[in-house]
Amino acid sequence: MNHSTGRRQLPLPGTGGLILCGGQSSRMGRDKAALRFGPQTLLERVTGRMAAVTAPVVISLGPKQVIANLGDDILIARDSAPGQGPFSGLAAGFRLLAGQCRRVVVMTVDLPFFDETWISRLAGELGDGLAVVCRYEGFTTALIGAYSMDLLPVLDRMEQAGERRPMRLVKEAGARVITVEEIWSPAQGPPPLMDVDTPDDYREALAWEGIGNREGAAVTVHWEAGGCGAETLHPLPLYADTPAQALAFWVQVYPETAETAGRLREVGRAWTGDAGVTLPVDWSTPLLPGQRVRFVN
Numbered sequence: 001m002n003h004s005t006g007r008r009q010l011p012l013p014g015t016g017g018l019i020l021c022g023g024q025s026s027r028m029g030r031d032k033a034a035l036r037f038g039p040q041t042l043l044e045r046v047t048g049r050m051a052a053v054t055a056p057v058v059i060s061l062g063p064k065q066v067i068a069n070l071g072d073d074i075l076i077a078r079d080s081a082p083g084q085g086p087f088s089g090l091a092a093g094f095r096l097l098a099g100q101c102r103r104v105v106v107m108t109v110d111l112p113f114f115d116e117t118w119i120s121r122l123a124g125e126l127g128d129g130l131a132v133v134c135r136y137e138g139f140t141t142a143l144i145g146a147y148s149m150d151l152l153p154v155l156d157r158m159e160q161a162g163e164r165r166p167m168r169l170v171k172e173a174g175a176r177v178i179t180v181e182e183i184w185s186p187a188q189g190p191p192p193l194m195d196v197d198t199p200d201d202y203r204e205a206l207a208w209e210g211i212g213n214r215e216g217a218a219v220t221v222h223w224e225a226g227g228c229g230a231e232t233l234h235p236l237p238l239y240a241d242t243p244a245q246a247l248a249f250w251v252q253v254y255p256e257t258a259e260t261a262g263r264l265r266e267v268g269r270a271w272t273g274d275a276g277v278t279l280p281v282d283w284s285t286p287l288l289p290g291q292r293v294r295f296v297n
Contacts, residue, residue, distance in 0.1 A: 011052075011053060011054070011055055012053050012054055012120060012123050014101050014102035014103060015053075015054045015055075015101055015102070015103050015104070015105060015123045015146075016054055016055065016056055016057070016058065016097045016100060016101035016103070016104045016105075017050035017051065017053075017054035017055075017056070017057040017058065017104065017105050017106075017107075017119070018057075018058045018059075018060060018090070018093040018094070018097065018104050018105070018106045018107075019043075019046060019047060019050060019057065019058070019059045019060065019107055019108070019109055020060050020086050020089050020090065020093070020106065020107070020108045020109065020143055021033050021043060021059050021060060021061055021065070021067070021089075021108075021109040022060050022061050022062040022065060022079040022086065022089045023062075023086070023108075023109075023110075027197045027198045028196070028197060028198060028199065028202070029199070030234055032109060032110045032196060032197075033067060033109045035196065035202060036253045036254065037112060037205075037206070037209060037211075037253070038209075038211075038252060038253060038255065039255055039256075041068075042109060042110065042112060042196070043059070043067060043070070043109055044068075044070065045112060046107065046109055046111060046112070046114070047059065047070050047074060049114070049115055049116050049119065050105070050107070050119060051073065051074070052116050053116050053119050053120050053123075054101075054104075054105055054119065054123075055073070055101075056073065056074075056075055056097065056100055056101070057073070057074050057075065058074075058075045058076070058077050058093045058096050058097055059074060059075070059076055059077070059109075060077045060078075060079060060086075060089035060090070060092055060093045061076060061077070061078055061079065061089075062078075062079050063078055063079060075096055077089070077092040077093045077095070077096045078092060079092060085164050085165075085166070086108075086143060086166060087158075087159065087163060087164045087165065087166050087169075088159060088164075090106065090142075090143075090155065090166060090169070091155045091156065091158075091159045093106075094147075094149065094151070094152045094155055095152065095156075097149065098149065098152055101149060102148070102149055103123060103126055103146055103147065103148050103149060104146065104147055104149060105119050105122050105123050105145075105146045106143060106144065106145055106146070106147060107119070107143070107144050108143050108144065108195065110195040110196045110197065111144070111192070111193065111194070111195055112190075112194070112196060112205050112209070113189070113190040113191065113192050113194055113205075113208070114144070114192050114193065115192070118192050121178075121183075122134075122144075122145060122146040122178075123146050125146065125176070125178060126146040126147070126148070129148065129176060130147070130148045130150065130151060130173040130174065130175070131145060131146070131147045131148065131151065131169070131170060131173035131174070131175035131176070132145055132146050132175060132176045132177075132178060133145035133170055133175045133176075133177055133178070134177070134178050134180055134193060135177045135178065135179045135180065136179075136180040136181070136191070136193040137181075137193075140167070140170070140177055141166075142166035142167050142169055142170045142175075143166060144193060145170075145175065147169075147173070148173075151169065151172075151173055154169065154172050154173070155169065158172070180192060180193055189208075190205070190208035194208075199220070199237040200218075200237065202237050203218060203237035203238060203239060206236075206237075206238065206249075206253070207239055210252075211238070211249050211252045211253060212238050212239040212240065212249055213239050213240060213241060213245065213249075214239050215239075215241070216238075216239045216240045216241040216242075216245065216287065217239065217240065217241070217286075217287040217288055217289045217290075217291065218237070218238075218239055218289050218290065219237075219238055219239075219240055219246060219287050219288075219289070219290070219291045219292070219293050220235050220236065220237050220238075220291075220292050220293070221235065221236045221237075221238055221240075221246050221247075221249075221250050221292075221293045221294075221295070222235050222292060222293065222294045222295070223236075223250065223254070223257065223294075223295055224294055224295060224296045225257070225260050225261070225264055225268065225295050225296065233254060233257070235292075236249075236250060236253060236254075238250070240287055240293075241286065241287060242283065242284050242285060242286060242287060243270035243272075243281060243282075243283050243284075243285060243287065243293055243295075244265070244270075244283040244284060246270075246287065246293050247261055247264070247265060247270070247283075247295060250295070261295070264295055264296075265283070268295065268296060269281075269296055270282075270283055270285075270293060270294070270295060270296075271293070271294040271295075271296060272285075272287070272288075272291045272292065272293055272294070273291070273292040273294060
């Protein structure tokens with residue numbers, strides 16, 4: 001289920017895009033940018049949305065971070081100060097966009113539901129101002145907003161002075177703040193500023209996407225069926241009632257495993273494990289919260 005508007009957006013004149021992707025993903029335990037939402041990674045998803053309405057698009061990465069090729073139109077900036085927060089990534093992205101646009105929409109990579117409408121809204125709300133940023137659940141962030149490229153000298157000066165707090169830029173620019181709850185309500189779909197910082201967040205985001213049943217147990221699925229690049233398939237947090245349902249949701253995230261999953265359903269076994277004990281179970285066995293579900297040949 002794609003919660004984008006579905007309406008084709010027109011490119012915004014003079015507006016570039018910057019996706020901050022250089023974080024350590026320590027709370028997730030693996031690279032958030034590579035999380036799967038169906039056949040797309042999270043980075044592919046947000047890059048596609050940003051590229052639909054802004055150009056050029058810059059992705060800010062850590063010094064040694066590697067991502068798949070997203071196309072010749074996507075530019076890469078490198079964080080010059082790893083491990084010290086996103087400020088240097090923000091500055092690096094601005095420098096790469098210098099001379100190519102008048103304003104830039106900034107977002108982090110971990111926002112699966114921040115779509116083209118919100119990107120366009122930020123650019124429109126900026127107008128001729130210097131900065132506009134978002135406030136959600138009482139928290140104002142400098143990393144989701146729109147900025148005038150006139151702020152580049154300010155960023156340079158702040159970085160040279162050793163500044164590492166993006167909110168200082170918000171204060172320097174006198175940014176206007178948009179409160180998300182004044183525009184969006186839960187009846188409209190998933191929270192546009194919902195981020196995926198932890199496995200529990202990822203489970204919730206997948207459920208919003210229709211991949212998971214919130215009435216089921218919160219479980220973690222492991223794939224040990226071999227083939228299909230199994231070594232690259234990370235454990236998947238899901239809500240599911242039974243192993244059969246968990247397998248069906250798994251295939252929605254990893255459609256390349258569909259053929260193998262079909263064979264498993266016919267001749268393979270599902271196993272559950274807790275506290276170091278693994279047991280074979282029937283496909284219709286009710287799952288319990290916190291269980292590990294394994295699919296094996």
